Amino acid sequence: MSPSPTERTSTSPGNGRTAPPGCGDPARPALAWERARDLARDSAGPPLPAVTRDLPDALGHALAAPLRALTDLPPFDTSAMDGWAVAGPGPWRPRDDGVLAGEEPGPLGPGTAVRIATGAPVPAGASAVLRREHGEIEEGTGLLLDRSEGQIAPGRDVRPRGQECRADDVLLPVGTTVTARVLGLAAAAGYDRLAVHRRPVVELLVLGDELLESGVPRHGRVRDALGPLLAPWLRGCGAEVTGRRRVPDDLALLRAAVWDSTADVVVTTGSTAAGPVDFLHAALAELGARLLVDSVAVRPGHPMLLAELPPAADGRPRHLVGLPGNPLAAVAGTVTLAVPLLRGLGGHRDPEPPRTVAAAALPRHPRDTRLLPVRRTEQGAEPLPFDGPAMLRGLACADGLAVVPPGGVAAGATVEVIDLPPDG
Numbered sequence: 001m002s003p004s005p006t007e008r009t010s011t012s013p014g015n016g017r018t019a020p021p022g023c024g025d026p027a028r029p030a031l032a033w034e035r036a037r038d039l040a041r042d043s044a045g046p047p048l049p050a051v052t053r054d055l056p057d058a059l060g061h062a063l064a065a066p067l068r069a070l071t072d073l074p075p076f077d078t079s080a081m082d083g084w085a086v087a088g089p090g091p092w093r094p095r096d097d098g099v100l101a102g103e104e105p106g107p108l109g110p111g112t113a114v115r116i117a118t119g120a121p122v123p124a125g126a127s128a129v130l131r132r133e134h135g136e137i138e139e140g141t142g143l144l145l146d147r148s149e150g151q152i153a154p155g156r157d158v159r160p161r162g163q164e165c166r167a168d169d170v171l172l173p174v175g176t177t178v179t180a181r182v183l184g185l186a187a188a189a190g191y192d193r194l195a196v197h198r199r200p201v202v203e204l205l206v207l208g209d210e211l212l213e214s215g216v217p218r219h220g221r222v223r224d225a226l227g228p229l230l231a232p233w234l235r236g237c238g239a240e241v242t243g244r245r246r247v248p249d250d251l252a253l254l255r256a257a258v259w260d261s262t263a264d265v266v267v268t269t270g271s272t273a274a275g276p277v278d279f280l281h282a283a284l285a286e287l288g289a290r291l292l293v294d295s296v297a298v299r300p301g302h303p304m305l306l307a308e309l310p311p312a313a314d315g316r317p318r319h320l321v322g323l324p325g326n327p328l329a330a331v332a333g334t335v336t337l338a339v340p341l342l343r344g345l346g347g348h349r350d351p352e353p354p355r356t357v358a359a360a361a362l363p364r365h366p367r368d369t370r371l372l373p374v375r376r377t378e379q380g381a382e383p384l385p386f387d388g389p390a391m392l393r394g395l396a397c398a399d400g401l402a403v404v405p406p407g408g409v410a411a412g413a414t415v416e417v418i419d420l421p422p423d424g
């Protein structure tokens with residue numbers, strides 16, 4: 001059991017507004033960007049436990065068991081066209097009745113035909129489906145003639161049972177993110193509920209007394225851009241965002257906000273550096289948190305951090321991701337630390353990092369990796385203007401973030417482009 005924050009001696013002075021000594025040291029060694037991303041993923045440990053959810057509530061979770069077909073698909077021989085089910089070579093004697101989708105037809109005798117709708121089960125004994133536009137009822141005889149060229153081949157315009165899958169076939173592996181497409185497939189394959197991993201619960205703490213929540217920036221104050229940006233992104237990478245709140249620039253209040261949070265992952269914005277009111281390092285030290293990542297060799301975003309918090313009362317591990325306050329730096333911290341951690345906790349499988357060709361030389365940083373907003377064009381990844389750490393203008397037009405190593409990326413060379421998190 002960890003001591004409560006009030007049982008610890010605060011290192012902050014009475015008014016809580018002086019720089020905590022020794023925190024956010026710009027000289028501390030930064031972790032290589034790739035290593036930081038891997039470490040964030042590894043620090044998730046095994047995924048959160050499996051739960052069962054009704055289909056609509058499974059959206060955004062990851063499959064905890066392979067999606068196996070509960071039936072053949074299609075489940076019966078199905079007409080692919082509106083027309084007639086026919087038995088053997090024509091002409092055919094048409095029956096008076098017809099078969100609609102959703103009905104169970106009786107068998108069809110040789111030389112006969114029955115009207116059939118797209119999606120209806122093909123009667124036993126039928127050899128093919130003659131499209132409506134190819135069939136003609138002969139005046140006088142009343143027989144159904146085939147007006148298409150050549151003989152109708154057996155199986156024509158019939159979707160055979162099991163064409164897409166057989167019962168018990170694995171349709172999707174464990175760890176697949178449940179998207180709307182997956183819900184559609186699961187429903188088609190017979191599922192009402194899915195076994196998925198529990199989603200990590202996230203609380204978003206937005207720090208900075210200078211931030212406004214509405215209106216035009218004024219009197220030295222700026223709008224909170226990260227609350228509106230990050231909450232949908234965190235949901236989009238599989239988290240259940242239960243809270244988003246402002247925390248004043250005060251060590252004791254910050255420490256209490258982190259301590260009181262019951263979330264699996266606390267995500268903070270701002271206060272990662274060593275400014276006069278940057279209290280994150282001090283708060284973490286007082287809470288007994290273990291820093292797993294404390295600054296990364298990446299621009300923007302180098303003061304980002306990842307910490308292991310003391311476990312929850314029920315023993316659940318808890319983490320904190322500290323995103324820098326500069327908005328594009330916070331975005332860099334999100335894709336580097338928050339996304340891999342949350343996807344790991346939620347049990348999501350990682351796709352291969354997408355690589356593409358650089359349409360132009362991508363500007364580099366002399367020592368650190370750069371994460372650069374780029375647009376995907378026919379020529380490849382094209383850098384966007386307005387990519388400063390405090391800017392969101394380039395990002396708003398971007399398709400992804402190019403990972404530019406210190407050596408740079410020449411025009412025509414390949415480069416990893418990280419997808420931006422989907423909106424949730």
Ligand SMILES: Nc1nc2c(c(=O)[nH]1)N[C@H]1C(S)=C(S)[C@@H](COP(=O)(O)OP(=O)(O)OC[C@H]3O[C@@H](n4cnc5c(N)ncnc54)[C@H](O)[C@@H]3O)O[C@H]1N2
Pocket residue numbers: 026206207208210211222223224225226227269270271272273274275278300301302303323324325326327329389
């Ligand atoms: N002496 C040094 N100063 C700074 C360094 C350094 O190495 N040495 N690093 C710079 C870098 S890089 C970054 S990034 C920032 C990180 O600072 P913090 O995480 O402590 O963030 P704040 O100081 O609270 O804010 C920085 C900046 O961002 C604005 N901000 C904060 N939150 C939001 C928000 N939710 N929406 C919009 N804008 C936000 C804030 O007003 C500041 O302008 O430190 C540099 N300093």
Ligand code: MOO
Pocket residue numbers: 298299300301302303324326329389390
């Ligand atoms: O790296 Mo800071 O994170 O440039 O804005």
